[in-house]
Amino acid sequence: MSYATGVNVMLAVQEKKTVAVDLYRPLRQYIAVTYGEQEAQAVEDDLDAVRQLRLDLEKPPNAAASPSLRRDNLLSYYRALAVIEPRFPISPDRDHVHTLTFTWFDAFKPAKKAAQTSIHLEKAAVLFNLGAVHSQIALSADRADAAGLKQACNAFQTAAGAFAYLRDNAAGRATTAGGATVDLSVECAGMLEKLMLAQAQECFFEKVIGDAKPPALCSKVARQVGLYYEEAYAVLNAPPLNQHCERTWISHVQLKAAQFYAEACYRYSLDLHEKEEIAEEICRLRIGISALADAKKSARGVAQPLLDAVNKLETNMNHNLETATKENDRVYLMRIPAASSLTALPAASLVKPTSMAEVLDASKESLFSRLVPDSSTKALSRYTDMVDDIIRTQAEKLQQGSEITRVKLKEMDLPDSILALEGNFSLPLDLKEDVEVVQISGGPSGLEPELQQLKDLRRVNQELLVQTEELLKKEADEDAQFRTQFGTRWTRTQSSVLTKNLQDRLNKFAANLKQAADSDARIERAMRDNFNLMAMLDHRPIESALPSLSRPIMSLDGNEDAIVGALKQSLRQLENLGAQRAGLEDILKEMKRKDDILPKLMASTGSQEDLFKKEISKYDQICEEIAQNIEAQEQLLLQIQAQNDDFSSVFNLEDYKVAREKSYKQISAAIAKYREIKDNINEGLKFYVILQDAITNVKQQCSDFAMTRNIQCREMIEDVQRQIAGLNFPDGRAGYNHPSVGQSNLQRNASQQPDPQSAQPYPQPTYHHPPGEHPRPGYSHPYPTYATPPQVPYQAPTSQYPGYRGPYYNAPQQQPGSHPRPPYAIPSPYPPSHQGGYHRPQ
Structure with a gap:
């Protein structure tokens, strides 16, 4: 060493x-x-x-x-x-x-x-x-x-x-x-x-001595030095180290322990001397000197500088002891306490491992890092499951806390009642959206122009129908006039027979218009009867049509503001708790995202359970914060419940709720009635547009019929006049002066008189022959150079809306087995449950 x-x-x-x-x-x-x-x-x-x-x-x-x-x-x-x-x-x-x-x-x-x-x-x-x-x-x-x-x-x-x-x-x-x-x-x-x-x-003791700190502090530091040396010496002096370490080490540590115990006594005695506690000073010095003397006896092989430091300390303590003893004998005359009666010297540890x-x-x-054993992978999976369980449990607590808050506030009608008091209330979201749709579509005030448009379309259809009927009537009158004039010589089919189907269609159109007029009247009556109800939908904003929550007219103690203020403060605190929960949930997710213990798991040499326990413990703090948040919310909700009861009592909240719900129902009823009328008007507009197309189509057919009949009429007039005049032509040709030819033509026309039930719209066509060719007897015409235009024989219509097909009508081609839809076919009217009663024109 x-x-x-x-x-x-x-x-x-x-x-x-x-x-x-x-x-x-x-x-x-x-x-x-x-x-x-x-x-x-x-x-x-x-x-x-x-x-x-x-x-x-x-x-x-x-x-x-x-x-x-x-x-x-x-x-x-x-x-x-x-x-x-x-x-x-x-x-x-x-x-x-x-x-x-x-x-x-x-x-x-x-x-x-x-x-x-x-x-x-x-x-x-x-x-x-x-x-x-x-x-x-x-x-x-x-x-x-x-x-x-x-x-x-x-x-x-x-x-x-x-x-x-x-x-x-x-x-x-x-x-x-x-x-x-x-x-x-x-x-x-x-x-x-x-x-x-x-x-x-x-080292700290050397510092406090060098900085000339107070003796009491120096004593505490020194005493802790001695305690550490004493603990080390206790281990050194016991098996197995007492027979293993060098004797000089044991002696060194033993002497150090005594030295700093004596140092603590010495520094403590200096503080006692300043306080004139001479008796205890003398006792402390004697104890320290005794400890040094005992340690020096067994201190063999220690370094000489250490012995010198111990001897110097012993000399200083003996000098102070001699001085203190003389002062006590001459001045203080205090009794020296026994060493066992003294308290232990205080110590102050300033270091740690x-x-x-x-x-x-x-x-x-x-x-x-690329080598991961299966055992580590399984251990990581187990830890991940532990973390997921914590995250899931805590997230459920947070969500449950938010849901409880939402339900409780809804039961107490908060914060809607506070907002209503301040004029900031609003309709329920679904009802407000319905109102906005009504207002965007024009609202009740926009129904009147639409109803007027309905009337205008009905008038246009009525005028078209009258015009069409006049066309047929005019043609029929002309045909009747010539039939009266020429008698039996007027051999073509009567107009009433040919136009029967057209007249039936027009009669049904007239019936449809009459029924539509009745439906229009019912719509107009429904608008008039429900105008006051629907009028609230024109309010912008719609909340202006709702009842308001107001302060009581008379106040007993004037504490309304205090009640409202306390309730609003509690609601703000509840909102802060909700924001804190959202933040805690984000922290949980972020902690899980960053929680990768695989490197630690691969580097750990201890128990995996200990590692898991240590790593899982980092979630303890946030779990505690979540628990505190939930508990604080529960207490706050109880407080809000009591405050809301006071608020409801003072502001008569129950009556306001009844009036508000009544308004909600009225608005819902107004929306339903508006939609019903709006749908009926739209159905009527669609009906009139389709009917107009149908009447216009029939009018065109009638016009074509009248034109064709007019051409046929002129030809027949000429033919009849030639018959009457008895005109014939030389060289066997038909002429105006040949009575036999005229007679032959009259007979032929008479023989071709159609049956009323199967009559064709026109007489059979005539034929032209090239110059120089003689026609067969009996098929000659009184006017060899003029023939009627090609004619399409009339056929009974197969659709639900039969009509006249004149020479200018081109029938649409259809595939075998298909059923063509007439161009004027009208869709079914709107359902019978609606206010209107429009019917399909037949």
Whole structure:
């Protein structure tokens, strides 16, 4: 062991030595067998890096390798070991890495060594050397300088942290694995931790002395130094260390414990002297001097500077004791208390072991990251299930809390009643949307122009119908006039026979118009009867048509504002709790997204259950916050319930609710009535448009019929006149002066008189003959150079709306088996349940 001399003498721990070992080949062979040759080739660089770290560790400490460099190498190698452990099991088992053997020598007894096929010995030895290197860094610092004193104090605390980590995480496993040296025992690691803490606290004592702090503070610091040394000495003086460590070490720690106990008594006595508590001062000095005397008797082999410091302290205490005794004998004459009656000296610990968990954490190491054993994958899945269960449970609590709030507020009609009092209330969303649709479509005020349009269309249809009937009537009158004039010579079919179907259609159109007029009257009557009800839909905004919540006309105590204010404040608090729940839910999701413990799982060497417990614990705080939020909400809802009861009583809220619900029902009824009338008007408009097309179609047919009949009429008039005049032509040709020909034509026309039931619209067509060709007897015409236009024989219509097909009517082509729809066919009227009663024109 090494010493540092100065104001106080301190100790440093020597590093353990090891035997060279090749990590590359055994690890690569295991990877190739377990994970495959391709994976072994992929991690060649990682294997080389680990091998180099072990080679650097095997080099003996020298001037070229400073403690800082050795410290960094030890940290890197330990993290590499943490990555290796879960991936490559090292043990004598044939299925494991069984060809690796680690050998380490005892730091206190270099002749003794331990060899194990276990990574636990390797990790324990590395941790021991890490603590030793930090103690050497502390010892090399210049404590005469403030910066050097701080560096030494921090290094001693880090060394204590390394030895504490060794005791808690590696020493027991190394011993269990078999054949570990005493320096890696739990007892030795604990002793070294206390020794390093004692020396770190001693650095603080040097600082407070250098800064001339009050004696009472210096006494507390010194007493804690002594306590740490006492704890270390207790372990050193017991098996197995009492027969293992050097005697000089035991004597050093024993003398240090006595020295700082005496130092605490000395500094405490200075404070007592200032307070003129001379009797206790004398007693404290005697106790300290006695402790130094006893320790010096067994202090063999300690460093001379330490003995010099102890002798100097003893001299100072004897001088102060002599002075205090004289003062007491001459002035104070106080009785000296017994040592057993005094209280223990106070102590103040200013140091603690530095936590090594963060610097030794291998979760961020990239070595062998692509190799994940099945056991780790299953463990990760189990942890993920644990996290999912927490997230799901807490999310359900949050959602349930929000739902409870919504239901409770709806039951209390909040915040709608508060908004109603301030004039900011609104319709229910579905009802408001219906009103907006009505207003966008024109509202009740827009129905009147539509009704007028309905009347205009009915008038247009009526005028078309009259015009069409006049066409047929005019043609029929002309036909009757000529029939009266010519008598039996007027052989064509009567108009009433040919236009019977057309007249039937027109009569049905007239009936449809009459029924439509009745429906229009009913719509107009419905508008007039429900105008006041529907008028509220024209209010913009619609809320202006609703009843309002107002303050009471007379107030008994004038506390309405206080009641409203308290309720609004509680609602704001409830809203804040809701926003907090939303934030907590986002935090939960983010925590789950970032919660990847696979690197930690692969680097952890302890129990998986312990790791899971530690990792899951990070959700404890947010779970507690969620529970507090839900509990606060429950209390707040009870408070709001009581406040709302007062509010309802003062502002007569129940009557307002009744009036409001009544208004909602009226608005719903107005919307329903508006839609009914609107639908009937639209149905009527559609009916009149289709009817107009149908009448226009029939009018065109009537017009074609009248024109064709007019042409036929002129031809027949000429034919009859020729018959009467008895005209004939020479050379056997028909002429105007040939009575036999005229007679023949009259007879022929008479013989061709159609039966009324099967009459065709026109007489049979005549035929022309080329010049010079003589027609057959009996088929000659009185006018050889004029013939009627080609005619299409009348056929009984097959559709529901028969009509006249004149010579200019082109019938649509239809496929065999198809049923053509007449161009003027009218769809069915709107359902009978509507207000209107329009019928399809037949």
